[in-house]
Amino acid sequence: MVTELQQRLDAQTIKCQVLQNLIAQQESKNASMSESHKELQFFHKRDSGQKEKHINALAFKDREIEELDEELLAVNTDRNAKIEEIALLKNNEQEFQDEIEYLQAKIDAKGE
Numbered sequence: 001m002v003t004e005l006q007q008r009l010d011a012q013t014i015k016c017q018v019l020q021n022l023i024a025q026q027e028s029k030n031a032s033m034s035e036s037h038k039e040l041q042f043f044h045k046r047d048s049g050q051k052e053k054h055i056n057a058l059a060f061k062d063r064e065i066e067e068l069d070e071e072l073l074a075v076n077t078d079r080n081a082k083i084e085e086i087a088l089l090k091n092n093e094q095e096f097q098d099e100i101e102y103l104q105a106k107i108d109a110k111g112e
Helices: 002-111
Strands: none
Touching: none
16 A cells, blocks of 8 residues: 555656646746747837838938929929010010011101
């Protein structure tokens, strides 16, 4: 009976040792996973920061482009106004030329 109890005790001791080994292995895995998780958090935070920097840089470039677009629109508007002014001056020049020819013809007609 003592031998049977000793065998049971030995079996329970072995089970306890196996369980303790399994627990130790699991704790080691958890620690490793925790370390990996920390690394992932670090990289995610770093990447998020870089992403935000890129977004800010793009927003700055967008504002620059908008300002250049506004300047270009102003230049084109001014250019179009000058083109219209030149067309008007050419039209006036033609009208003056026609009037000069008319007056010259009148002078020539009186001189005859």
